[in-house]
Amino acid sequence: MDTRVDEIADKIYRLCTLIPGANGAPGFTFNQFLIDADEPLLFHTGMRSLFASVSTAASKVIDLKRLRWITYSHAEADECGSLNDWLAAAPQATAAQGRFGCAIWLNDQAPRPPRALADNEVLDLGGKRVRHLSTPHVPHAVDASLLYEETTGTLFSSDLFTQLGDSPALTDKDIIEPAIAAEKAYGFTSLTPKTGPTIRRLAALAPRTIAIMHGASIAGANTVPMLEALAGYYEEQLRQAMAT
Numbered sequence: 001m002d003t004r005v006d007e008i009a010d011k012i013y014r015l016c017t018l019i020p021g022a023n024g025a026p027g028f029t030f031n032q033f034l035i036d037a038d039e040p041l042l043f044h045t046g047m048r049s050l051f052a053s054v055s056t057a058a059s060k061v062i063d064l065k066r067l068r069w070i071t072y073s074h075a076e077a078d079e080c081g082s083l084n085d086w087l088a089a090a091p092q093a094t095a096a097q098g099r100f101g102c103a104i105w106l107n108d109q110a111p112r113p114p115r116a117l118a119d120n121e122v123l124d125l126g127g128k129r130v131r132h133l134s135t136p137h138v139p140h141a142v143d144a145s146l147l148y149e150e151t152t153g154t155l156f157s158s159d160l161f162t163q164l165g166d167s168p169a170l171t172d173k174d175i176i177e178p179a180i181a182a183e184k185a186y187g188f189t190s191l192t193p194k195t196g197p198t199i200r201r202l203a204a205l206a207p208r209t210i211a212i213m214h215g216a217s218i219a220g221a222n223t224v225p226m227l228e229a230l231a232g233y234y235e236e237q238l239r240q241a242m243a244t
Contacts, residue, residue, distance in 0.1 A: 001017060001050070001052075001053045002017070002018075002053065003015050003016065003017045003050070003053040003054050003056070003057035004016045004017075004057070004169070005057050005058075005060055005061065006169030006170065008033075008154075008169055008170045008209060008211060008217045008219070009149075009152040009153075009154045009208075009209045009211075009219075010151075010152050011035065011036040011037065011127070011128070011152075012033060012034070012035050012036075012149065012152060012154055012209075012211065013033065013034040013035075013036065013058075013061050014031050014032075014033055014169050014170075014211065014217060015031065015032040015033070015034060015046075015054050015057045015058060016029050016030070016031045016169065017029065017030050017031075017046070017050055017053060017054065018030075018166050026164040026165035026166075027164070027165060027166075028162075028164065028165075028214045028215075029165075029166060029167055029214055029215060030046055030047070030050060030078055030213070030214065031044070031211075031212065031213050031214065031215075031217075032044040032045065032046050032054055032058075033156055033211050034058050034061055034062070035125060035128050035130070035149060036061055036062055037125035037126050037127040037128040038125060038126025038127055039068035039069060039123075039125045039126050040062050040066055040067050040068055040069070040125070041067075041068065041069040041070070041071065041123070041125055041128075041130060042058070042067060042069070042070045042071070042086065043071055043072065043147055043156045043211075044072050044073070044078070044079055044080075044158075044213060045070060045072060045079070045080050045081060045082045045083050045085075045086050046078060046081065046082055047077045047078055047081040047082060048077075048081045048082045048085060050082065051082040051085040051086070054082075055085070055086070055089060064089045064090050065089075065090060065091065065092065066090075066092075067086070067089075067090035067092070067093045068090075068092060068093055068094065068125070069093060069094060069096055069115075069123065069125070070083060070086050070087065070090070070093050070094070070095050070096070071095065071096040071097060071117075071132075071147065072097065072158075073139070073141075073144050073145055073146060073156075073158035073159070073213075074101065074139075074140070074141035074142075074143045074144040074145070074158070075101065075104070075105040075106075075141065075143060076141065078213070079158070083095060083109070083110065084109070084110070084111055087110065087111060087112065088111075094112070094113075094114065094115050095110045095112075095114040095115070096114060096115040096116075096117055096123070096132075097114060097115075097116070097117065097143070097145065098116070098117055098118075098119070098132065098134050098143060098145040099116045099117070099118065100134075100136075100142070100143050101143035101145065102114050102116040103116075104142075104143055105143065117132040117145075118132070118134075119132065119133065119134035120132070120133070122150070127151070128149055128150075128151055128152070129149065129150040129151055130147045130148065130149050130150070131147065131148045131149075131150060132145055132147060133145055133146045133147065133148060133201075133202070135198050135201075135202075136194070136198075137190035137192050137194065137195065137198075138160070138189070138190070138194075138195055138198040138199065139157075139158050139159035139160050139188065139189050139190070140159065140188055140189055140190045141190075144158070146158060146202070148202075148205055148207065152208065152209065153205075153206070153207050153208035153209060154207060154208070154209040154210075154211055155202060155205060155207035155209070155210045155211065155223075156211045157202070157210050157211065157212055157213070158213050159188060159189070159213055159214065160179075160189075160199070160210075160212070160230065161175055161179045161210065161212045161215065161218070161226070161230065162179060162182040162183070162186075162188070162212070162213070162214040162215055163175060163178040163179060163182055163212070163214060163215025163216065164178070164181065164182050164185065164214075164215075167215045167216035168216050169216065169217065170209075170216060170217050170218070170219055171216040171217070171218055171219075172218065172219055172220035172221075172222060173218075173222070174222055174226060175215070175216065175218060175226065176226055176229050176230065176233070178215065179215075179230065180233060182214075182215075183233075189234060191234060191237055191238045191241060192238070193238070195231075195234045195235070195238065196231040196232070196234050196235035196238070197231075199227055199230055199231035199234065200227070200228065200231045202227050203224050203227035203228050203231065206223075206224055207223050207224075207227075208220075208223065209223070210223050210226075210227075
């Protein structure tokens with residue numbers, strides 16, 4: 001299993017592993033993101049089966065013992081399945097999640113006390129600043145949250161904009177059609193009256209880069225229009241569902 005390392009913004013690294021699909025299906029890339037700062041942070045851990053490959057890739061960027069923060073969007077294997085392996089490899093690291101996520105899962109599962117983050121709370125990593133955004137049910141789980149790195153304008157979007165198959169590390173092309181195709185195939189995003197407004201809140205940040213968990217990350221002038229288009233797509237899907 002091979003994990004590729006690419007810098008997608010200043011000192012922000014995408015750790016990418018392609019998992020082929022069965023019976024000719026395109027499969028997925030599973031991406032973790034490492035922020036190299038005075039206090040390095042990992043967003044997403046990957047599944048336990050990926051730990052050896054992903055941690056080896058991360059060690060090419062930093063000494064894992066320097067890792068200070070480990071966080072993720074919501075409780076799911078590809079988000080936090082290898083959390084405790086990472087905590088064992090990084091004895092100074094603290095797991096962090098939203099207050100609700102800590103209450104329903106992380107307080108019980110982490111081997112040492114986690115840090116509960118409030119909505120809009122900022123962690124100063126030293127050279128980088130990450131803002132915790134509480135986004136219940138976006139992309140799907142009730143404990144969902146996302147991160148925004150303020151100095152580079154990088155939004156860590158978890159499952160939003162999922163694309164099937166292999167991909168480059170970074171693109172400036174419109175990925176709405178691939179994201180909608182993946183949504184139609186798997187239906188993984190929760191549709192609630194808050195889905196569209198939550199994504200529009202992300203658009204209001206005007207991110208310069210969107211770090212995507214499955215597929216190519218995106219950068220450039222298209223980021224805000226793509227977030228607005230994704231919000232509009234989900235709002236229309238909800239409208240149609242409520243009309244039937």
